[in-house]
Amino acid sequence: MTKITLPTLADIEAASKRLQTHAVLTPLIENPPLNEKAGGRILLKAESLQRTGSFKFRGAYNFLSQIEPAARINGVVAYSSGNHAQGVAAAAQIFDIPATIVMPSDAPLMKVENTRGYGAEVVLYDRVNESREEIAAEISQLTGATLVPPYDHPWTIAGQGTVGLETVDQCEIIGVVPDAVLVCCGGGGLTAGIATALAARSPNTKVYTVEPDGFDDTRRSLEADTRVANDKSSVSICDALLTPMPGELTFAVMQQHKLTGLTVSDTEVCHAVAYAWRHLKLVVEPGGAVTLAAILSGKIDCRGKTIAATLSGGNVDAAVFRDCIRSS
Amino acid sequence: MTKITLPTLADIEAASKRLQTHAVLTPLIENPPLNEKAGGRILLKAESLQRTGSFKFRGAYNFLSQIEPAARINGVVAYSSGNHAQGVAAAAQIFDIPATIVMPSDAPLMKVENTRGYGAEVVLYDRVNESREEIAAEISQLTGATLVPPYDHPWTIAGQGTVGLETVDQCEIIGVVPDAVLVCCGGGGLTAGIATALAARSPNTKVYTVEPDGFDDTRRSLEADTRVANDKSSVSICDALLTPMPGELTFAVMQQHKLTGLTVSDTEVCHAVAYAWRHLKLVVEPGGAVTLAAILSGKIDCRGKTIAATLSGGNVDAAVFRDCIRSS
Numbered sequence: 282m283t284k285i286t287l288p289t290l291a292d293i294e295a296a297s298k299r300l301q302t303h304a305v306l307t308p309l310i311e312n313p314p315l316n317e318k319a320g321g322r323i324l325l326k327a328e329s330l331q332r333t334g335s336f337k338f339r340g341a342y343n344f345l346s347q348i349e350p351a352a353r354i355n356g357v358v359a360y361s362s363g364n365h366a367q368g369v370a371a372a373a374q375i376f377d378i379p380a381t382i383v384m385p386s387d388a389p390l391m392k393v394e395n396t397r398g399y400g401a402e403v404v405l406y407d408r409v410n411e412s413r414e415e416i417a418a419e420i421s422q423l424t425g426a427t428l429v430p431p432y433d434h435p436w437t438i439a440g441q442g443t444v445g446l447e448t449v450d451q452c453e454i455i456g457v458v459p460d461a462v463l464v465c466c467g468g469g470g471l472t473a474g475i476a477t478a479l480a481a482r483s484p485n486t487k488v489y490t491v492e493p494d495g496f497d498d499t500r501r502s503l504e505a506d507t508r509v510a511n512d513k514s515s516v517s518i519c520d521a522l523l524t525p526m527p528g529e530l531t532f533a534v535m536q537q538h539k540l541t542g543l544t545v546s547d548t549e550v551c552h553a554v555a556y557a558w559r560h561l562k563l564v565v566e567p568g569g570a571v572t573l574a575a576i577l578s579g580k581i582d583c584r585g586k587t588i589a590a591t592l593s594g595g596n597v598d599a600a601v602f603r604d605c606i607r608s609s
Numbered sequence: 610m611t612k613i614t615l616p617t618l619a620d621i622e623a624a625s626k627r628l629q630t631h632a633v634l635t636p637l638i639e640n641p642p643l644n645e646k647a648g649g650r651i652l653l654k655a656e657s658l659q660r661t662g663s664f665k666f667r668g669a670y671n672f673l674s675q676i677e678p679a680a681r682i683n684g685v686v687a688y689s690s691g692n693h694a695q696g697v698a699a700a701a702q703i704f705d706i707p708a709t710i711v712m713p714s715d716a717p718l719m720k721v722e723n724t725r726g727y728g729a730e731v732v733l734y735d736r737v738n739e740s741r742e743e744i745a746a747e748i749s750q751l752t753g754a755t756l757v758p759p760y761d762h763p764w765t766i767a768g769q770g771t772v773g774l775e776t777v778d779q780c781e782i783i784g785v786v787p788d789a790v791l792v793c794c795g796g797g798g799l800t801a802g803i804a805t806a807l808a809a810r811s812p813n814t815k816v817y818t819v820e821p822d823g824f825d826d827t828r829r830s831l832e833a834d835t836r837v838a839n840d841k842s843s844v845s846i847c848d849a850l851l852t853p854m855p856g857e858l859t860f861a862v863m864q865q866h867k868l869t870g871l872t873v874s875d876t877e878v879c880h881a882v883a884y885a886w887r888h889l890k891l892v893v894e895p896g897g898a899v900t901l902a903a904i905l906s907g908k909i910d911c912r913g914k915t916i917a918a919t920l921s922g923g924n925v926d927a928a929v930f931r932d933c934i935r936s937s
Binding site: 303308310311312313314327329330391558559560562563564599602606607 | 631633636638639640641642655657658660662719886887888889890891892893923927930931934935
């Protein structure tokens with residue numbers, strides 16, 4: 282393993298080259314009625330349309346492409362509630378590397394099915410009584426498989442940072458510099474990657490994290506200027522964002538670029554999922570809709586501004602989706 | 610009114626200029642697993658992401674922009690089951706022209722609500738016992754409102770043709786020439802527009818229409834080399850495509866370019882709506898999913914080919930959508 286350092290723009294550009302023929306250049310979507318509602322210009326980076334239905338493919342592919350050939354034969358192992366699982370499984374399938382994914386037994390069914398569909402072996406665990414880190418470490422020790430971290434690694438962060446690079450490129454094509462970028466934030470891999478890309482390529486754009494209530498570890502950590510954890514009893518429909526606390530590396534990047542944290546309620550998220558369905562015609566999962574929820578609920582003032590927002594994923598079970606669109 | 614002639618590439622280019630700051634440049638979406646499933650390269654022109662949730666805004670805006678200022682004050686009138694209704698209402702709102710839309714009382718609720726939401730007056734009629742053409746003609750006579758035809762007019766066709774122009778431009782950017790383009794076909798406005806654009810800009814690309822079973826008037830008309838009508842007792846979930854027969858103008862364009870017609874069943878359409886939800890993360894209405902249905906059900910052989918397909922709209926009621934994703 283290489284020495285751990287913070288990723289740079291050059292790392293993100295290198296990741297972008299690696300991903301070129303494998304990842305989807307996801308569109309930056311604009312919707313005039315949403316602009317009118319927000320009173321500004323809203324540009325949605327729809328990573329729900331990414332391969333595997335979330336941005337996680339980017340970081341996973343970038344990581345796997347840098348595993349030495351001799352180590353590939355022993356496979357990879359990862360733990361994830363679902364989007365990282367699918368990203369690693371799909372990337373492993375491309376590289377023809379065996380993959381084992383440790384997933385909670387209450388993960389969304391679609392995420393478990395899709396992960397198996399990409400050819401990975403899924404090991405389910407009990408979220409309350411077992412440690413996914415320990416299970417993954419055991420598998421790694423037994424098989425020699427390389428652990429693919431979900432967010433706290435420079436290769437992962439650099440891969441996710443390509444979302445930021447593309448956003449800046451796409452904004453340049455339409456001749457705008459966004460005043461702010463909103464990022465759906467769990468462990469912070471996407472946030473750290475985008476913050477790195479933006480600091481280098483669009484330094485006047487402010488980066489905000491958006492988290493669900495009860496999982497606002499990033500917001501509180503940024504305010505306290507040190508990493509703090511979430512209450513273990515917290516619950517949220519945003520299954521993709523239920524991380525215990527910011528990563529060491531990801532938080533260092535967020536501190537460096539002086540990010541600000543926003544939060545939204547599950548009700549606001551559910552409304553945003555329904556809004557995306559009804560008005561934008563996009564399928565967005567709860568965790569991927571927190572940024573849109575922040576815009577729609579006025580958590581950020583968009584009036585007269587250009588705001589880019591990631592929609593980080595679209596892997597949502599039919600029952601949850603039906604509930605969201607029924608309640609809207 | 611100007612003399613009726615077939616629209617040209619120049620008309621489509623002029624429409625494109627008019628639409629530039631008002632319509633969404635919809636993405637051409639590629640999904641690696643769909644490519645693998647089809648055995649070729651599938652490029653989806655997602656008009657579901659267009660303003661008003663369908664391509665119809667393009668033709669409506671292009672038409673309204675050419676109504677003489679003196680006539681605008683008397684307003685516009687249109688009849689439509691929903692997508693043309695929303696397109697005309699939204700365009701009229703931009704031009705600040707009063708709009709009256711004649712809609713069947715069994716039109717999807719979302720389409721009626723959205724049309725009212727754009728500020729139009731909606732007049733409901735009984736599809737079995739009343740004639741929408743007569744009601745619209747009466748309104749036009751009483752008020753002096755200009756009738757905005759749903760498909761059989763060169764201004765409308767030229768507006769819809771901008772979908773074809775963009776598809777060719779977007780294919781050029783990624784360095785491909787599509788072997789074929791599949792178009793969701795009702796009255797044929799989108800088809801005629803795309804066929805005109807393709808004939809001029811990408812003459813080696815073959816254009817196929819796709820219709821639901823029971824509403825395959827275009828396929829049968831192309832085979833008979835003359836316009837034939839559908840059986841009045843036909844039913845389909847594709848509410849956007851339930852036109853009685855091809856338009857005079859639109860069919861003349863389709864004949865000229867020697868199009869071929871394909872058909873799909875409602876079951877195949879429902880499966881495509883669910884596939885788009887589950888795998889592509891796109892909300893597509895039944896009528897907008899017929900092209901995807903043709904690909905998924907093997908009605909066209911995509912192996913080794915590059916196929917562009919329009920997803921023409923995404924305005925679907927929650928109940929129908931839930932039924933589709935539940936049955937998948």
